Amino acid sequence: xxxxxxxxxxxxxxxxxxxxxxxxxxxxxxxxxxxxxxxxxxxxxxxxxxxxxxxxxxxxxxxxxxxxxxxxxxxxxxxxxxxxxxxxxxxxxxxxxxxxxxxxxxxxxxxxxxxxxxxxxxxxxxxxxxxxxxxxxxxxxxxxxxxxxxxxxxxxxxxxxxxxxxxxxxxxxxxxxxxxxxxxxxxxxxxxxxx
Numbered sequence: 001x002x003x004x005x006x007x008x009x010x011x012x013x014x015x016x017x018x019x020x021x022x023x024x025x026x027x028x029x030x031x032x033x034x035x036x037x038x039x040x041x042x043x044x045x046x047x048x049x050x051x052x053x054x055x056x057x058x059x060x061x062x063x064x065x066x067x068x069x070x071x072x073x074x075x076x077x078x079x080x081x082x083x084x085x086x087x088x089x090x091x092x093x094x095x096x097x098x099x100x101x102x103x104x105x106x107x108x109x110x111x112x113x114x115x116x117x118x119x120x121x122x123x124x125x126x127x128x129x130x131x132x133x134x135x136x137x138x139x140x141x142x143x144x145x146x147x148x149x150x151x152x153x154x155x156x157x158x159x160x161x162x163x164x165x166x167x168x169x170x171x172x173x174x175x176x177x178x179x180x181x182x183x184x185x186x187x188x189x190x191x192x193x194x195x
Contacts, residue, residue: 030098031116038088039081043117045124049075069137073129086153089116103152113151122151 041047051072074082089111093100103110113122126149135142 024101027098027101028115030096034096035089035092035116037085037117039085042078042081042085043121045121045128048121048125049078050129051075067138085116086111086113103154107154109155110153113153114149118151122149 037043039047051074090100092098101112101115102108103112113119126146131146134144134146
């Protein structure tokens with residue numbers, strides 16, 4: 001009986017996953033068909049302004065957490081335009097009465113960048129600007145290719161998402177911008193505990 005319950009539970013879970021995937025595909029089709037970007041040039045890497053093409057090792061500052069680095073990457077203009085694009089997408093979702101999908105089930109603030117046109121440019125960013133850093137910063141991982149990404153931002157602000165419970169953030173390498181609203185970590189296979 002226990003084995004049958006386990007199999008039944010797994011089948012129900014698979015059914016829910018398929019339903020969620022079908023709903024996501026409908027959502028993405030609606031966005032693709034109707035969303036007009038505020039800054040369409042951001043959907044190609046040639047539209048991004050970088051602080052420098054070549055990274056100098058002295059630019060990398062290791063933070064208090066081992067293997068957590070910070071360094072200049074994008075110009076202030078590009079960072080501002082990305083934040084404006086996120087806000088524009090949120091407003092568009094509200095106007096069209098489309099529930100915006102969030103990066104995870106705990107956060108009510110943030111966006112999945114891949115959902116509104118950033119997938120290709122984030123692939124380019126990963127391959128052209130992030131992958132070359134791996135051998136410099138993490139020699140033992142130099143032979144492991146970076147082959148996919150999940151582009152998202154999460155907004156942390158005093159008074160928002162007050163009920164976030166203790167959780168672990170585990171990632172391979174999410175290079176994303178940070179400004180006064182969006183503060184994602186930059187890490188390579190690190191876990192961050194938030195409380």
